[in-house]
Amino acid sequence: MSKTLFDKVWDSHVVRKIEGGPDVFFIDRHFIHEVTSPVAFLGLKSRGLKVLYPERTFATADHNTPTINQHLPVEDPLSANQLKALEDNSNEYGISHWGLGHQKNGIVHVVGPENGITFPGATIVCGDSHTSTHGAFGAIAFGIGTSEVEMVLSTQCIMQPKPKKMRINVNGQLGKGVTPKDVALYIISQLSTSGATGYFVEYAGDVFENMTMEGRMTVCNLSIEMGARGGMIAPDETTFAYLKDKPLSLKGAEWDKAVAYWKTLKTDADATFDKEISFNASDIEPMITYGTNPGMGIGISKHIPKAEQVEGGKATYKKSLDYMGYNENDSMIGKKVDYVFLGSCTNGRIEDFRAFASIVKGKKKADHVTAWLVPGSHEVEAKIKEEGILDIITEAGFSLRQPGCSACLAMNDDKVPAGKYAVSTSNRNFEGRQGPGSRTLLASPLVAAAAAVTGVVTDPRDLI
């Protein structure tokens, strides 16, 4: 029977099917971090259970870590306590732990791929919804709750009904200044924040085939923002070239054997999807959001839609624009920007810093803008220095912080003050996401850079 890529990976990980219920689903790789794992370990302890396969779980501290002075003790006692709990639990159960200060430390969805922990055909979970990032490698990867973290620790399985399947095709040539982030924000704006709920997405078409692995990660990362549990892209030579010789990738004959299998991970020509949607690359502009969910995005040259032009409740729409301090039909170009955040599991990789630097090179940061440039990992940080990007951004009046999730969810001190506007390369513009009362405009690293040097929302195509 013909199968999709998703079917092939899913079906090969079903330990047992339950009549009228979920599948018992085996997990190859499990990432844990300090925020969603402590209660799972408490559960294990109270039940007297062990970790079944500690070598399949990887711990890194990222959500609740400072992005300056990481060599000093963490000041906030609650945060310090969470970090200690992750370290203690990892040590007690024999789990690899890349804590604060470790050279491999960084955002879980950045360090997993860059170390070769992620691989095609794998099933990957983490107590974090942006686990969908790893789908870029042709893995089934999705976020889980803490109860499920406990299940994976103790049995390496969770219980999941198989989602429906959707394919999103984007073909054609992307225009100047249009990045993978814009492709994703465009798709979400077309489908809405719940348009793919209940589905697992496969991204197909030449736009994704021509993307780098980092671009694919950005796209798959944002799958959750249209409601999908995850999104994936068939592995190809780009995938294999990225993974070859990564520290934890297979080597020699084992690598060759794995690649031979990974090459079979493609949707069969006559396989069918529950839903299939196609877009033209040429319709996509640099994007920016104007509201309080990631579906509220428009091309940067467009005006904010009127209430009657959008689906859904008018009261909810009005509440959202009121929160943002915007009006229907406003132009986004020229809107004041107070903060710029470059980073997160969505756009905290080296290509994102290269893109940012390409715009700010030879210019100066706008005086009133506070900019937080936060690499996704120490490896990204090292490349920023090696490639001379640090010199470019320093010359332009920016400084570099240390790795972590930072202002994406503002659990640490990187909080945007109430009422202030932040152009952010992260993934969510919910009310208060970047600090109580903060207002977030999601965009690509190019749009963020353009805002950082002009101090207002600016079309990056004017600066390229």
Add this chain to the structure above:
Amino acid sequence: MAYDKFNILTSTAVPLPLENVDTDQIIPARFLKATKREGFGDNLFRDWRYNSDNSLKEDFVLNNPIYSGKILVGGKNFGSGSSREHAAWAVYDYGFRCVVSSFFADIFKNNCLNIGVLPVQISPEFSEQIFEAIYDDPKTEIEVNLPAQTITILSTGAQESFEINSYKKENMLNGFDDIDYLQNIKGEIESFADGLLL
């Protein structure tokens, strides 16, 4: 963690007819620093319930004494966003046992089922009827019958059935969680793992 069994729940309900209520509203990230499951109910809808000086926002429904009960009725796409189970814990710890919506985000729904909050998905039309009934009379009782898989507005008799898979239904009726099931088939899981390349 064990939770109370769910059978038939009859209660007044709290209306929250906003769409896309996301997990950052249900529980903001800065309240996720605990290492134990304690105190999350106090921070449910924190920034909608409280001003920055911790005084109550009078216009938010949870601060309106007219509305109370163990059922929360939300708008479309309830629980979108993060995978934080803390959101479901906050709902449960505040005292809700059931969330009703015309559409749920996947991970939130899954988390609810795992911790003993019943997510009841109904049609948009029935959702409107429930909101109307509550606004007409905040003392209106809603009956959520898990064995029969029905939800009824007792004052009008209007009823709709809802879906839940038979495995999860059995778990909710008995207060079981998945980990009990998985522990019992560990041998099968280990044999499966032995056959994997990676």
